[in-house]
Amino acid sequence: MPGKVKSGFKTDPSAQMHTLEAVIAAMIMVGIIIFAVQATSLTPLTSSTANAHIEAQLQTMGQDMLSALSYSSYGQDSQLKEDVMNWDGKEYVWNGSTYRSTNNQNKTTLNSSLTDTLTQIAVPRGIAHNVHFSWIADNGIVMDNSYIYNGDPSDNAVMISKKVVLSDTDVGNETVFISKTSIPDADTSTGFYNIVNVKMTLWRM
Helix, strand or coil: CCCCCCCCCCCCHHHHHHHHHHHHHHHHHHHHHHHHHHHHHHCCCCHHHHHHHHHHHHHHHHHHHHHHHHCCCCCCCCHHHHHHHCCCCCCEEECCCCEEECCCCCCCECCCHHHHHHHHHCHHHCEEEEEEEEEECCCCCEEEEEEECCCCCCCCCEEEEEEEEEEHHHHCCHHHHHHHHCCCCCCCCCCEEEEEEEEEEEEEC
């Protein structure tokens, strides 16, 4: 009888099992890594997500405050407009109990609708805040003066703004108003006076 031809390769069941186990283990590890990456990018505990959440809250808070102060009944000025018209041109800072002038010779206290709102909403929540007024000067350059200043904002600060339109009748005595605020009459040929941009910056302490 002719002899049987034997193959040079041997089938090893244990080797096949080890290979299969290695492939399954690799697939499990890849799955775990993908899950971990996705979970990390979505969790609210990460710094970037938490900062974005805080910024969104501050943005909404600031918009609500300025929107409420900008509301005016028919035939009446808004509280924000009255604050601009009553401004004495000085810079004020929160000292822990009230807003005081930074002028060493004149420690006047600032009482306005804007400061009342900030005292009731921002201060109890530990939210630092700056407020600036900006307008167009006679030479066309935008001027920016501090109304309330409490330090340099953090990297996660947000800024909200509202424009206040002033007319000649709003200002009254233009000479007195300019001497206090430095806000000029942008158009002397009409009843339009100027536009003041109220900019509020908020950040978490």
